[in-house]
Amino acid sequence: MRKKSKKIRILLSKVGVDVHDRGLKVIAAALRDAGMEVIYLGASRFQDEIVKSAEEEDVDAIGISSMEGTHHVKIPELMKELREKKIEVPVVCGGIIPMNEANDLKDKHGVYEVFSPGSTLKEIVECFRKCTYS
Amino acid sequence: MRYELTISLMRIGIISSLRAYDGVEKQTLPKRSKSTEIKQARKKWKKTYDKWIRDTKIKDKAPKTTPSKIPLKSIYDPTDIEDFDYLKKLGFPGIYPFTRGVYPTMYRGRPWTVRLLSGFGTGEDANERFKFLVKEGETGLNLALDSPTIYGFDADDPRMRGEVGQGGASISSIEALERIFKDLPIGRLSTSVVTHFLGLPTYAMYIAMADKQGIPRKNLRGTTQNDPLWLFHVGNPPLPLKPSVKLAVDLQEFCMKHTPKWYGINVSGYHIREAGSNAIQEAVFTLADATVFIDETLSRGWHIDDIAPQISFFMNAYNNLFEEIAKFRAMRRVWAKILKERYGAKKARSLIFKFHTQTGGSALTAQEPLNNIVRATIHSLAAIIGGTQSLHTDSYDEALGLPTEAAAKLALRTQHIIYHESGVPNVIDPLGGSYYVEWLTDQVEEEIWRYFDRIDKAGGMLAYTEAGIPRREISQTSYQTQLAIERGDIPIVGVNLFKSKIGDFEVCRVKLEQEDAEIDAVKRVRKNRNQKAVEETLGEFRKACQKGVNVTPYAIKAAKANVTNGEMYQVFWDVYGEWPHLD
Numbered sequence: 001m002r003k004k005s006k007k008i009r010i011l012l013s014k015v016g017v018d019v020h021d022r023g024l025k026v027i028a029a030a031l032r033d034a035g036m037e038v039i040y041l042g043a044s045r046f047q048d049e050i051v052k053s054a055e056e057e058d059v060d061a062i063g064i065s066s067m068e069g070t071h072h073v074k075i076p077e078l079m080k081e082l083r084e085k086k087i088e089v090p091v092v093c094g095g096i097i098p099m100n101e102a103n104d105l106k107d108k109h110g111v112y113e114v115f116s117p118g119s120t121l122k123e124i125v126e127c128f129r130k131c132t133y134s
Numbered sequence: 135m136r137y138e139l140t141i142s143l144m145r146i147g148i149i150s151s152l153r154a155y156d157g158v159e160k161q162t163l164p165k166r167s168k169s170t171e172i173k174q175a176r177k178k179w180k181k182t183y184d185k186w187i188r189d190t191k192i193k194d195k196a197p198k199t200t201p202s203k204i205p206l207k208s209i210y211d212p213t214d215i216e217d218f219d220y221l222k223k224l225g226f227p228g229i230y231p232f233t234r235g236v237y238p239t240m241y242r243g244r245p246w247t248v249r250l251l252s253g254f255g256t257g258e259d260a261n262e263r264f265k266f267l268v269k270e271g272e273t274g275l276n277l278a279l280d281s282p283t284i285y286g287f288d289a290d291d292p293r294m295r296g297e298v299g300q301g302g303a304s305i306s307s308i309e310a311l312e313r314i315f316k317d318l319p320i321g322r323l324s325t326s327v328v329t330h331f332l333g334l335p336t337y338a339m340y341i342a343m344a345d346k347q348g349i350p351r352k353n354l355r356g357t358t359q360n361d362p363l364w365l366f367h368v369g370n371p372p373l374p375l376k377p378s379v380k381l382a383v384d385l386q387e388f389c390m391k392h393t394p395k396w397y398g399i400n401v402s403g404y405h406i407r408e409a410g411s412n413a414i415q416e417a418v419f420t421l422a423d424a425t426v427f428i429d430e431t432l433s434r435g436w437h438i439d440d441i442a443p444q445i446s447f448f449m450n451a452y453n454n455l456f457e458e459i460a461k462f463r464a465m466r467r468v469w470a471k472i473l474k475e476r477y478g479a480k481k482a483r484s485l486i487f488k489f490h491t492q493t494g495g496s497a498l499t500a501q502e503p504l505n506n507i508v509r510a511t512i513h514s515l516a517a518i519i520g521g522t523q524s525l526h527t528d529s530y531d532e533a534l535g536l537p538t539e540a541a542a543k544l545a546l547r548t549q550h551i552i553y554h555e556s557g558v559p560n561v562i563d564p565l566g567g568s569y570y571v572e573w574l575t576d577q578v579e580e581e582i583w584r585y586f587d588r589i590d591k592a593g594g595m596l597a598y599t600e601a602g603i604p605r606r607e608i609s610q611t612s613y614q615t616q617l618a619i620e621r622g623d624i625p626i627v628g629v630n631l632f633k634s635k636i637g638d639f640e641v642c643r644v645k646l647e648q649e650d651a652e653i654d655a656v657k658r659v660r661k662n663r664n665q666k667a668v669e670e671t672l673g674e675f676r677k678a679c680q681k682g683v684n685v686t687p688y689a690i691k692a693a694k695a696n697v698t699n700g701e702m703y704q705v706f707w708d709v710y711g712e713w714p715h716l717d
Contacts, residue, residue: 016281016293016296017281017282017284017285017297018297019284019330019369019370021368021369021409022368022409022496022612025410025609025612025613026410026612026613026616029613030613040717041717042715043369044285044369044370044372044713046293068281068297068300068301069535069641069643070296070297072296073295073646074296074297077295096500096535098639098640098641099638101641116636117499117500117533117636118499118501118629118635118636120620121616121617121620122620
């Protein structure tokens with residue numbers, strides 16, 4: 001059970017060599033402003049780096065951004081590896097992800113939530129708060 | 135009748151005020167007495183303006199500043215640019231300080247180069263799109279690379295699954311490049327390669343390909359982006375800072391010697407802007423980055439007049455039409471002054487700020503994507519009125535995925551319509567003399583110099599970059615912009631104004647089967663190449679990297695022996711160190 005004083009720790013990253021991290025940086029700033037601790041891996045990270053970091057940093061949730069249309073391959077692979085390593089923290093995704101593929105990521109691969117363009121920072125921050133609440 | 139009279143009187147007014155700016159006979163206008171009169175008239179108008187607002191109870195809702203936070207007035211008149219020295223500030227196109235354009239004829243001589251960024255999927259797909267665009271009137275090729283190629287990974291690296299050919303063409307070896315350029319006249323067309331990071335491996339493959347076709351190197355026309363610095367300001371560079379600059383300049387130096395019509399460094403502000411900077415940050419970091427490459431090249435014993443003409447730029451054209459135009463005009467003036475005053479360049483060719491423009495990708499919205507056609511048109515106008523040398527217009531569907539052929543054709547036609555129908559390119563620097571635009575150009579220039587002073591005081595742009603200051607400042611601006619969008623302070627139609635939900639869409643993406651074809655192609659290359667030649671050339675390449683000599687000739691030899699991009703990058707990582715991970 002989380003003690004109230006402990007800050008929520010969020011890992012933010014992209015998977016693969018996709019460099020478009022403008023949105024992810026903005027989310028990092030918004031989460032920090034909301035009092036959370038952000039472990040920012042940023043652009044161009046491989047899934048093993050993300051998994052390792054999630055393990056070592058004992059994070060409460062993971063945020064993944066995908067802008068190059070590679071989410072249908074990269075995110076299921078990441079989810080699989082997280083499951084294999086028994087890292088059971090919610091994964092929140094965002095980026096250019098069509099609705100049917102977002103549903104697949106949630107229903108078939110266990111992604112907690114998928115945000116599309118036009119989502120507000122408030123909604124995203126709330127989502128992280130909600131999914132890490134215990 | 136009365137209407138016509140008013141119009142003709144207005145014309146006389148306009149003509150006489152423009153004549154005042156002719157400035158050849160009278161350099162500083164208007165005169166003091168006239169200026170007092172104008173100020174009085176302005177006060178009178180302001181009273182009417184205020185009264186109008188009071189009486190009609192309307193609110194003046196216009197933003198108080200430009201997006202770069204330059205305070206705005208509601209109108210500009212000659213007193214805003216008092217003591218305006220025409221010849222010093224503007225002069226004529228092709229003549230110092232080049233505010234009005236870098237060439238004497240500008241678009242009256244020839245149009246800007248229509249250069250649409252393309253490349254995705256297999257080499258064959260990229261080739262097909264290139265041929266289509268050339269057939270439809272494109273005048274220069276603009277090749278995008280996929281992320282694995284940019285970051286030094288080959289298509290068959292298992293970690294790259296799902297990313298091969300996705301946002302650009304995959305170029306693992308010369309074999310892939312040859313498929314992309316099959317039957318395209320590379321001796322005649324100019325080719326720009328948007329390498330994002332180092333240009334060395336792909337340039338080496340291009341030269342190797344031209345050598346094989348018997349095209350003299352000196353005839354090759356094109357540009358390799360080869361600007362690693364922006365990735366230290368935004369994004370995640372795969373190599374440490376100093377070796378990155380060294381390798382970029384290696385290529386620049388080789389171009390100066392062997393491919394004089396090929397620009398070896400294309401300094402990029404585009405990505406800085408896309409990552410969320412404002413126009414002034416984009417301008418100043420780009421110009422300052424260019425000084426880093428110049429300083430490094432000078433330290434190798436070159437003369438400034440050999441280096442400067444080889445540098446070109448890659449800029450963004452964004453939403454605020456006038457600030458963007460002022461940015462381009464101010465950058466020309468600042469660059470000319472830097473080269474002349476700081477570096478002592480003598481040749482006119484050394485002083486000119488030549489640039490390619492791409493319309494702002496991050497300004498496009500996923501909501502109501504057809505609106506992006508209008509946005510891209512405004513951005514294109516900014517670039518053209520701003521005097522660009524070549525232009526990529528974004529396709530309206532790029533907020534959702536790769537551009538479809540129909541959308542790419544529409545982007546091409548946007549440029550054709552502006553060029554042939556609008557009359558915009560008929561007169562050079564058509565906004566020159568506008569009180570507002572001249573005032574704004576001055577303001578942008580001042581801001582750039584102010585920033586430059588800070589950079590100089592911090593020990594120059596290399597030190598500034600090492601300290602991570604541009605990186606921090608750009609992220610801050612980006613976050614503030616997003617907060618302002620969410621507050622509604624920056625209106626975006628379809629997003630926070632006339633809100634619209636995103637309809638379901640399909641991502642136009644490369645299929646895994648296309649990726650498999652590229653993977654198979656690299657595997658075939660690895661299997662069929664002469665292993666001895668690979669080992670020898672790669673060994674020599676490694677030695678060159680270790681010795682610190684110019685590695686370009688060794689990269690070309692390796693490219694000819696089918697050494698891959700990933701193998702060259704592995705040498706870089708072994709010799710120069712791994713990803714610095716700046717965040």
